[in-house]
Every structure is written in C-alpha cells, then in structure tokens.
Amino acid sequence: MSSRRPAPRASPGLRGLCSKLLFSVLRTQALASLQGRPIDQRAAHRRPTASRMVSPAIALAFIPFIITLIIRYRHYFLLFYRTVIVRKLQDYLTGIPREERAFQYVMTHAIPGDPQHVLDTFDQWCYHCEYLSNVGPQKGKILDRLVYEKAPLNVLELGTYCGYATVLIAQALPLGARLYTVEMDLNNAVVADKVIRLAGFDEDTVELIVGASEEVIPQLKEKHGVQKLDFVFMDHWKRFYLRDLQLLEEHDLLQEGTVILADNVIFPGAPHFLQYVKSCGKYQCKIHRTSLEYFRYIRDGMAELIYTKLL
Numbered sequence: 001m002s003s004r005r006p007a008p009r010a011s012p013g014l015r016g017l018c019s020k021l022l023f024s025v026l027r028t029q030a031l032a033s034l035q036g037r038p039i040d041q042r043a044a045h046r047r048p049t050a051s052r053m054v055s056p057a058i059a060l061a062f063i064p065f066i067i068t069l070i071i072r073y074r075h076y077f078l079l080f081y082r083t084v085i086v087r088k089l090q091d092y093l094t095g096i097p098r099e100e101r102a103f104q105y106v107m108t109h110a111i112p113g114d115p116q117h118v119l120d121t122f123d124q125w126c127y128h129c130e131y132l133s134n135v136g137p138q139k140g141k142i143l144d145r146l147v148y149e150k151a152p153l154n155v156l157e158l159g160t161y162c163g164y165a166t167v168l169i170a171q172a173l174p175l176g177a178r179l180y181t182v183e184m185d186l187n188n189a190v191v192a193d194k195v196i197r198l199a200g201f202d203e204d205t206v207e208l209i210v211g212a213s214e215e216v217i218p219q220l221k222e223k224h225g226v227q228k229l230d231f232v233f234m235d236h237w238k239r240f241y242l243r244d245l246q247l248l249e250e251h252d253l254l255q256e257g258t259v260i261l262a263d264n265v266i267f268p269g270a271p272h273f274l275q276y277v278k279s280c281g282k283y284q285c286k287i288h289r290t291s292l293e294y295f296r297y298i299r300d301g302m303a304e305l306i307y308t309k310l311l
C-alpha cells in the first residue's frame with residue numbers, strides 16, 4: 001500500500017489521532033526494549049515503519065499544545081527571560097554584576113539624601129532596564145503603611161539584597177528607631193550599604209549585618225543588643241521563612257503585637273510557612289493579595305502576621 005496518502009486535513013480530531021499514533025509508537029518501542037529486542041536501525045531505514053511515517057503528525061500535534069503553553073504562561077516566560085537571559089547576557093557584555101549595574105544607575109540618577117527619589121530611580125531601572133527582586137512600589141505601599149501605622153522601634157529585615165526595602169522601611173520609621181537588616185551575600189551587602197548611605201541613613205538608624213539568618217538570629221540579643229522586635233520583614237529565600245520564624249520564637253525575640261510581614265507567600269510561595277502560621281494558634285494572619293514586583297500579571301501576596309500568645 002502506498003504511503004503517499006493525502007495529508008489529513010486539520011480538524012479537531014487531528015490531535016486525538018496524533019496522540020493515539022504517538023502512544024502506539026511509544027508502546028511498540030517500549031515493548032521491544034522490554035523483550036530485549038533491539039530496534040534494527042538499518043531495517044528501519046529500508047522499510048517505512050510507523051514511527052517514521054507519523055513523525056510529522058506528532059510534531060503537528062505538539063504545535064497547538066506548545067502555543068497554548070506559551071500563551072498561558074507568557075508572563076512567566078517573560079519573567080524568566082528578564083531574570084535569567086537578559087541578566088546573563090548583560091553580565092557577559094559588561095563584566096559587572098547586575099546589582100552593581102543597578103547601583104551605578106541609581107547613583108548617577110538619584111538625588112542623594114532623598115530616600116523616595118532613590119526608590120523611584122530603582123523602580124525606573126527595574127521597569128525599563130533590568131529586573132531586580134526588590135519588594136517594588138506596589139507591595140512597598142503595604143510595607144510602608146504598616147511600618148508607619150505600627151511605628152516600631154526595633155525592626156528586623158531578613159534579606160537586604162540591594163537595600164530597596166531597607167530604605168523604604170527606614171524612611172517610615174519614627175525617630176530613634178533602629179532597623180537591623182541581614183544579608184548573607186557579601187556582594188549584595190556591599191551594594192546595599194552604598195544604597196542605604198546614598199539615601200542618607202547612618203549606622204545608628206540602619207545596621208547592616210552580613211551573615212546567614214540562621215546564624216544571625218540567635219546572636220541578635222547578645223551581639224546586637226536587641227531585646228524584642230516590634231516588626232519583622234521576611235524577604236529572604238522562601239524555604240527559610242518557617243525555620244526563621246521558629247528561631248525568632250525560640251530566642252524569645254517576639255512579643256505580644258509584633259508584626260511580621262512575609263513577602264512572596266503566593267509566588268514563588270511559602271506553603272509550609274503559611275500552614276504553620278494558620279494552624280499554630282500564635283498568630284493572627286491576613287494575606288494581602290497583590291502582584292509580583294514589576295510584573296503586574298503574576299499574582300503574589302504578602303502575609304501579615306500579628307504575634308499573640310493569647311490566641
């Protein structure tokens with residue numbers, strides 16, 4: 001029988017037909033390998049086998065699937081493109097790390113001593129040049145409002161990165177308050193230190209601690225003289241949220257009414273952390289639904305917790 005049959009017309013049944021063909025080819029190959037029969041490549045060359053005949057059809061069947069995936073997850077592809085591909089390319093072309101490139105832009109465009117202008121300049125860079133995982137302007141408003149309302153005297157930030165949220169928190173603090181910000185990556189800490197000082201905050205207001213949170217938290221009392229925390233902003237790696245919250249509890253650093261704001265609890269997400277805070281009975285929990293920094297079509301959220309032993 002001739003293999004030159006007219007090509008099937010595109011129809012709704014085409015995908016089903018192709019899937020069946022793909023399934024039967026895979027099954028034949030799997031059975032052959034299970035029975036220890038090697039697939040004879042030369043024979044395959046001589047006689048047109050099913051797999052050779054259907055390969056264009058398989059490819060066709062996958063096209064709508066791939067297009068659907070691309071459309072459905074286009075914002076995540078864009079995020080990947082901006083965070084990974086553009087970053088790697090620029091790192092290669094400039095020989096300067098992304099955070100340092102951002103700082104150079106901020107330094108040359110922002111007004112020194114004006115924290116809000118420093119933040120706006122960061123936002124301009126992130127919207128128009130390269131993505132940075134700062135808390136960003138939208139979630140920044142939630143953070144700013146909470147700090148302003150709570151007027152905390154002792155604040156801890158986990159994950160300083162380039163110092164964006166540090167500047168945002170510091171500008172909303174009451175007089176005499178102190179912010180401890182913890183960053184484990186030395187290169188990020190160097191950039192953050194320059195950003196914090198550019199915005200006009202001295203070491204009495206903002207203390208940048210270089211180290212991993214699991215090492216810094218147990219030393220906060222003895223080494224840094226912190227007795228209790230009034231406000232904690234968690235924005236480091238999400239897998240450490242639960243561990244570090246429990247460390248803060250163990251070291252008796254939380255008190256009645258301490259506010260803990262945890263970023264990115266929806267994207268990338270911190271399910272174990274959320275499960276714990278909702279079930280342990282020590283926290284009042286509220287989720288602020290919003291979008292990912294600089295990507296308004298990717299859903300994200302912040303968890304606002306209030307520590308209360310009495311619940």
Ligand SMILES: C[S@@+](CC[C@H](N)C(=O)[O-])C[C@H]1O[C@@H](n2cnc3c(N)ncnc32)[C@H](O)[C@@H]1O
Pocket residue numbers: 133134135136158159160161162163164165166182183184185188211212213214235236237240
């Ligand atoms: C999302 S960024 C923080 C963004 C910053 N809060 C802001 O809004 O500008 C996360 C940062 O946390 C730091 N980090 C991650 N795990 C950490 C840990 N266990 N201790 C200290 N820093 C950590 C990373 O190096 C990174 O710089």
